[in-house]
Amino acid sequence: MKIAVFGSSVSERFLPVLDEFFGFLQKEKIEVQLYRPFYEFLREKLKITPYHTSFFSSSEDFNANNHFIFSVGGDGTFLHSVVTIGNFDIPVVGVNGGRLGFLADIAQEQIQQALTDIFNNNYSILNRSLLEVELCGAEKLDFNYALNELAVLKTDSSSMINISARCDNQLLNNYWADGLIVATPTGSTAYSLSVGGPILTPDSENFVITPLAPHNLTIRPVVVPDKYEIKLKVEGRGSYFLTSLDYRSVAVEFSTTLKIRKANVSLKTLQLPGITFFNTLRNKLMWGVDKRN
Numbered sequence: 001m002k003i004a005v006f007g008s009s010v011s012e013r014f015l016p017v018l019d020e021f022f023g024f025l026q027k028e029k030i031e032v033q034l035y036r037p038f039y040e041f042l043r044e045k046l047k048i049t050p051y052h053t054s055f056f057s058s059s060e061d062f063n064a065n066n067h068f069i070f071s072v073g074g075d076g077t078f079l080h081s082v083v084t085i086g087n088f089d090i091p092v093v094g095v096n097g098g099r100l101g102f103l104a105d106i107a108q109e110q111i112q113q114a115l116t117d118i119f120n121n122n123y124s125i126l127n128r129s130l131l132e133v134e135l136c137g138a139e140k141l142d143f144n145y146a147l148n149e150l151a152v153l154k155t156d157s158s159s160m161i162n163i164s165a166r167c168d169n170q171l172l173n174n175y176w177a178d179g180l181i182v183a184t185p186t187g188s189t190a191y192s193l194s195v196g197g198p199i200l201t202p203d204s205e206n207f208v209i210t211p212l213a214p215h216n217l218t219i220r221p222v223v224v225p226d227k228y229e230i231k232l233k234v235e236g237r238g239s240y241f242l243t244s245l246d247y248r249s250v251a252v253e254f255s256t257t258l259k260i261r262k263a264n265v266s267l268k269t270l271q272l273p274g275i276t277f278f279n280t281l282r283n284k285l286m287w288g289v290d291k292r293n
Helices: 012-027 036-045 075-085 108-119 277-284
Strands: 002-007 031-035 054-056 068-073 092-096 124-136 149-153 161-167 170-177 179-183 206-212 222-225 230-235 240-245 248-253 257-271
Touching: 002 036, 002 075, 012 068, 012 108, 031 036, 036 054, 068 075, 075 092, 092 108, 092 257, 124 149, 124 240, 149 257, 161 179, 170 179, 170 206, 179 230
Parallel strands: 002 031, 002 068, 031 054, 068 092
Antiparallel strands: 124 257, 149 179, 149 240, 161 170, 161 230, 179 206, 206 222, 230 257, 240 248
């Protein structure tokens, strides 16, 4: 069995989990290709030498024969692993070293059982849809996919921007707002949720279009089928607006039109016994704390 382990940084309190995680891999004689910057962080900052059999630093030296990619950290690290590795054929497994963690959904107390289930093939594959973004009239992005969302945002100007949104060439609305989010089902629990968007299950075949601080208070999030191509045209003061794909942002000229569609590839994640989306939702959003609910 060959796996890859990706990470960026974790806190010192996560050390017992790292010991359990890497100790399990070493005991089971799993071949581990470790992300070199993560290895260097652990050596220099936490003074540990994690078990590994080889390194990778980018998609160029990543071993495509790995059976799984383990992302150790929070949801931000999970998204970073998708961009850095860019291999959609290998399932990504999130080990939660952060706080909330909808993508990195294996909690610290579940490490031993989760690893046992994974290496005993006791799991199912969950395919998560991706957004593909085309910038018409601008330089092509190096990685034009997003797992969570695309967002268009005003720059440091205090003025709102006007965003014309069309779904399959039908006008949805002209938004006067600070920005607009187009989210996947996975991204419905991220940025979109924080500004009042609805929650979708990961297997929903939809997009969520959520405005940021719209001028008209009757404007609300809209759920549309993911078979639609969404076209955005942005106007405003100055020369640029920001386009954000997950955690990456780039300044784009107002003359640029954005086309957003469902990608023809998907990201594979694991569904482990007892770790369902609804369980994660209740736990992360603390839906059982008030005993009246």
